[in-house]
Amino acid sequence: MMTNPTGRLTQGQFSFLPDLTDDEIKLQVEYGLHKGYAWSIEYTDDPHPRNTYWEMYGMPMFDLHDAAGVMLELKGCRSTFPQHYIRLVAFDSTRGVESIAMSFIVNRPAREPGFGLVREEGPGRTMRYTVRSYAADKPEGERY
Amino acid sequence: MSGPSYNIPGFSAPAPVVEAGADIASPEPAMDALKSARTVAEVLAQSNAGAVMDELDRDLVGLAPVKARIRDIAALLVVDRLRMNQGLQAQTPSLHMSFTGNPGTGKTTVALRMAEILHRLGYLRKGHLVAVTRDDLVGQYVGHTAPKTREVLKRAMGGVLFIDEAYYLYRPENERDYGQESIEILLQVMENNRDDLVVILAGYKDRMDTFFESNPGMRSRIAHHIDFPDFAPDELLRIAELMLAQQQYCFGPGAREALQEYLEHRIRQPQFANARSVRNALDRARLRQASRLFADATRELTREDLSTILPPDIRASRVFDIAAAATQAQPKSPQA
Numbered sequence: 001m002m003t004n005p006t007g008r009l010t011q012g013q014f015s016f017l018p019d020l021t022d023d024e025i026k027l028q029v030e031y032g033l034h035k036g037y038a039w040s041i042e043y044t045d046d047p048h049p050r051n052t053y054w055e056m057y058g059m060p061m062f063d064l065h066d067a068a069g070v071m072l073e074l075k076g077c078r079s080t081f082p083q084h085y086i087r088l089v090a091f092d093s094t095r096g097v098e099s100i101a102m103s104f105i106v107n108r109p110a111r112e113p114g115f116g117l118v119r120e121e122g123p124g125r126t127m128r129y130t131v132r133s134y135a136a137d138k139p140e141g142e143r144y
Numbered sequence: 145m146s147g148p149s150y151n152i153p154g155f156s157a158p159a160p161v162v163e164a165g166a167d168i169a170s171p172e173p174a175m176d177a178l179k180s181a182r183t184v185a186e187v188l189a190q191s192n193a194g195a196v197m198d199e200l201d202r203d204l205v206g207l208a209p210v211k212a213r214i215r216d217i218a219a220l221l222v223v224d225r226l227r228m229n230q231g232l233q234a235q236t237p238s239l240h241m242s243f244t245g246n247p248g249t250g251k252t253t254v255a256l257r258m259a260e261i262l263h264r265l266g267y268l269r270k271g272h273l274v275a276v277t278r279d280d281l282v283g284q285y286v287g288h289t290a291p292k293t294r295e296v297l298k299r300a301m302g303g304v305l306f307i308d309e310a311y312y313l314y315r316p317e318n319e320r321d322y323g324q325e326s327i328e329i330l331l332q333v334m335e336n337n338r339d340d341l342v343v344i345l346a347g348y349k350d351r352m353d354t355f356f357e358s359n360p361g362m363r364s365r366i367a368h369h370i371d372f373p374d375f376a377p378d379e380l381l382r383i384a385e386l387m388l389a390q391q392q393y394c395f396g397p398g399a400r401e402a403l404q405e406y407l408e409h410r411i412r413q414p415q416f417a418n419a420r421s422v423r424n425a426l427d428r429a430r431l432r433q434a435s436r437l438f439a440d441a442t443r444e445l446t447r448e449d450l451s452t453i454l455p456p457d458i459r460a461s462r463v464f465d466i467a468a469a470a471t472q473a474q475p476k477s478p479q480a
Binding site (some may be wrong): 001061063064065066068069072 | 162238269270272295297298299301303337340341
């Protein structure tokens with residue numbers, strides 16, 4: 001377990017904390033809305049750290065005033081993909097920023113097998129290293 | 145997960161300061177005091193709802209049944225708040241409404257006020273109004289309607305969703321119309337997210353009645369059916385005065401009587417739209433006043449000149465000609 005000491009995927013904000021409850025997620029969403037961010041929901045079953053672009057669940061939610069709308073959508077996503085990683089992403093559209101300002105995982109599979117170290121022989125005596133999720137051995141959709 | 149085993153800054157504090165260093169202005173500064181209130185006056189004072197209701201009385205002319213119903217709802221919410229403070233159960237009331245009435249009777253204006261009142265009473269979290277029509281809810285092709293409706297509903301959460309001319313949602317002549325799909329999603333969210341948003345449907349009385357007849361589910365989920373009465377002529381005149389005062393104009397000598405006469409004729413003519421017609425009449429009077437002043441290129445105009453509407457500005461209206469023609473053509477027959 002050297003590559004995954006907590007047994008959990010640690011990406012984005014709050015990922016070393018215990019899972020956020022729905023009320024806590026709501027507060028974070030309210031905070032983002034207060035800052036003028038647009039929330040969107042993304043999911044994936046490939047936990048590789050370089051997997052930056054997850055699938056979007058629905059459209060980004062612009063012009064929202066209240067966290068209830070995001071929570072409604074999140075509920076829908078959780079029931080569709082109960083065993084996927086789901087994250088909430090806040091987009092800051094301020095000119096000059098125009099990028100993701102917040103991102104945190106709100107749903108994870110029950111069992112996260114972690115990553116294995118893969119060694120590859122290079123030219124000469126060089127070794128190249130990479131990580132590979134044990135879950136990624138199975139085809140998409142059957143991983144968790 | 146049972147509960148958090150750690151402290152999130154601001155989680156149990158009244159002001160939701162979510163992240164360290166981040167500063168959020170608390171949206172409900174009086175919420176804590178509201179929780180300890182024991183009398184109606186205390187709740188009213190702390191929620192400012194009394195001020196909104198007084199403003200409603202002052203700014204909206206007539207509409208007695210509407211005001212009475214708003215007062216009832218406000219009273220229920222205040223009493224519910226007191227019950228909650230005493231530890232009694234207070235079930236969230238369903239506050240979806242339908243506003244019926246002729247054009248120009250103030251349905252949108254009241255909806256806007258309603259959002260503010262419900263916000264101050266703590267029923268709505270944000271208190272904004274999202275006004276939509278059929279176009280914003282119903283899509284153009286298969287699979288387009290549901291996301292569109294959902295998006296509008298999400299935008300309205302925490303506030304009021306005002307659906308103007310709601311009867312257009314249901315088109316009985318086309319059984320494959322996507323409006324029905326939109327209605328079903330609306331019904332579902334109205335039922336499940338009752339404390340997240342208030343839906344107000346508005347439209348003309350007769351067409352709304354047919355709409356509700358063909359959608360009994362909708363009728364039963366709406367607790368408050370409020371009918372907006374037409375304005376009486378003297379109420380219209382008071383509305384006109386309020387509108388002029390808002391735009392910093394006033395009636396010159398005789399202009400008030402001219403407008404009164406104008407309204408008497410206008411009410412009897414077709415397509416009379418209550419307060420909206422009054423506003424249009426005033427806009428046209430302002431136009432005529434402007435061209436009257438424009439004609440005098442060399443005159444020095446005082447503040448009074450610029451803000452006074454004179455009788456000729458109103459009497460030049462076509463309404464008087466039509467009325468005169470009607471009485472000349474059929475002097476005996478009563479007005480249709």
